Amino acid sequence: MDCTSIADGLPPHTVTKYIVNEDMLMELFKKCPVCTRSCIISRTVIGTLLQVNQSCPHCEYAHQWSSQPMVNNIPAGNLQLCAAVLFTGSSFVKISKFLEAFKTQGISETTFHKHQANLLFPTINWMWHQNQDDLIRETIAGGDVTLGGDMRADSPRHSAKYGSYTMMDLKTNKVIDIQLVQSNEVGNSCRMEKEGFQCSLSLLEHKGVTIKAIVTDRHPGIQKYMREQRHDITHYFDPWHMGKGIGKKMDVLAKVRRMQDVGLWKKSIVNHLYWSASTSASGEEVVAKWSSVANHIQNVHIHDNTLFPTSLHQPLVGEQARQWLKPSTAACEKLTAILLSTRLLKDMEKISPQYHTSQIECFHSFILKFAPKNVVFSYTGMLCRLQLMAMHCNENATRVHSSTTAGELRYSITYLKYKHGDFMMHQLKSYIDALMELLFHNVVEDLRPYQELLDKIPVPEPLCAQFTRPDNKPDTSPAFPRTDTDEFLSMDGG
Incomplete structure (x- = not known):
């Protein structure tokens, strides 16, 4: 059965779904529609797909009913469930536990990993590159370009495996580029930020972006690189990072006896x-x-x-x-x-007078929804989740501030743990539909161009320690088998 066989002609991912109890559904197939006598019923379940074979021993009536169409020999519901989990930044483990508690038929973890690697990752990567090209054209057309950059590590201190460097157009607060660096590419995790910065800068300039100024933190490696090799770009330091550093030192000092007034x-x-x-x-x-x-x-x-x-x-x-x-x-x-x-x-002489990187910090905090730090992802899995988050951020960057019927601006107040009881105020403000449409209308029909673009990503060697084999030759094979669908040492899929 093909997705075009739906009666109203709607694509399967746009059709409304309902939760139906199994016993109530089977009531529809108990009687033969021809002779109204009892029928023989058999069921086949493939993930979220239910097929009911109905046959009447009295009048030889036979019929097969499917709960959903097939898309290129894949049950549409199975594929859409996988896409909905990944595209919204949800956790497959949590969703599967929810479905199990609700006694709702779902899919296996193997099915999720298979569709994720074969179809969803190529879809996300393709959509991000299309959006990035549009963003770069808008940035170039906007005149002088001022970028903000900062790195996020996937774990604290000096044990990070991945470092993602984000470049944001500070005029529009939109993420224009993300570079993912694995620590063994550059020797150790301390060097990832400079590598990500240089790669992002090189890519944007290669695509025609003329950069007037860049706002970053006071990373020594980036300072030296900009001072010695990039005199043509004005380098500013971010006030938010400088203020945070001073505040931390004051917090430490305020804990000393007879110095509480400092706080x-x-x-x-x-x-x-x-x-x-x-x-x-x-x-x-x-x-x-x-x-x-x-x-x-x-x-x-x-x-x-x-x-x-x-x-x-x-x-x-x-x-x-x-x-x-x-x-x-x-x-x-x-x-x-x-x-x-x-x-x-x-450093105060180079502090940024107008632009801050606080929006990049907000972006990094939201990445926890799509790529939690307590979960280990494959390189491709981590990169695609970062691209998803970038599209999510860019879609909401220009949303109008929510207001009441009287025209007054609305805010939400949150109390954050790290602020020790202090509060923050936030403005109250779908790329997912575009991803679903691309997946169901294009990717499943012809995967080749999307997979070819994904294959161009230079995936580094797995991060592992070398050990000696019995023949005294170094063995560089990974300590844990890894594929693009693996997410080893984790509780989730990726």
């Missing part, structure tokens, strides 16, 4: 960092404004700097007065050493 200044000092960057016309002015905070925390508002001689705020009185730090105390001296460190003042 009261954290939010104000980080806000002052942003203000210094956004209101200054030069790097020297940024440094001058930033250095003034060392006097401000001591209730001194006149500074020995011609670029910023006095504070701009009015005198603080009453409830506006702060918990001023007393000069020459340990808390004041140690905090001042953090705020006026030589490296920090040098």
Whole structure:
């Protein structure tokens, strides 16, 4: 049976599905529609597909009924269930447990892996490259290009297997490129960020993007590369990363006995960092404004700097007065050493005055939905999940801020663990339909062009330790068998 045989002509992935109890469904086949006598019923189940063979021993009536059409000899429901799990960033293990608890017929893990590797990965990879080409054309047409870049590792500290470097167009907040680097490609996990940055920069310039400026964190390898080899691009440091670094040092200092007052200044000092960057016309002015905070925390508002001689705020009185730090105390001296460190003042000159990479951090946090850090994926599986997340992010990047019927903007408030009780406000704002259409109308009909594009991905050697064979020759075979559908040492499929 082919998908075009549906009565109303709708593709199978667009047809509404219903949950039907088995006993109620079988009631429809118990009686012969010709002689109304009892029939012999047999069932065949292939994943979500149910085929019912109905035969009447009295009048020789025979009929076969299928719950869903076939798409290129694949049950449409099986393929759509696999696609729905992957395209929405869900977990096959959780979905299968849900179906089992609901007593609903599903598919096996083997079926999911097979369809994922053979059909879904080529679909995702093809769609991402099409979207990326469109994004690059839009970026080039928009004039001067300012990019933001940052890396996300798949595990903390120095044991990461994968590092994904994200390049975002900071004017539109859309992900324009993602590079996935495996640690054994570059020697160790510490070198992955620089490699991802260089690969992304090279790819975008090869596609015709002329980059005016780049905003990154203060990674030493990237700093050196930009300083020595890319004088044509202005390199800025991200205020968000710098503020986070200062805040962490202040948190540590505030835990020391008799230095708790330092913690009261954290939010104000980080806000002052942003203000210094956004209101200054030069790097020297940024440094001058930033250095003034060392006097401000001591209730001194006149500074020995011609670029910023006095504070701009009015005198603080009453409830506006702060918990001023007393000069020459340990808390004041140690905090001042953090705020006026030589490296920090040098880097302040290159802080970004307008663009931040906070949107990239948001993107990285959402990747946890599609590629959790407690799950190990194959290289192709990880890359396709990153491409999925990029399409998800880009689709929502330009959505209009939700508002009430009265026209007031709506927000949601979330309390995050790492903020220790503080809150954040978020704006309340389908690539999936396009993926489903591409899968059912094109990929299943002719897989070759999609598979050829996927095969061009340079998959690195498996990450494993070498050991010596009995013949004293090094054995480079993986410690665990791996294919593009494997997700070894994991609880999920990928």
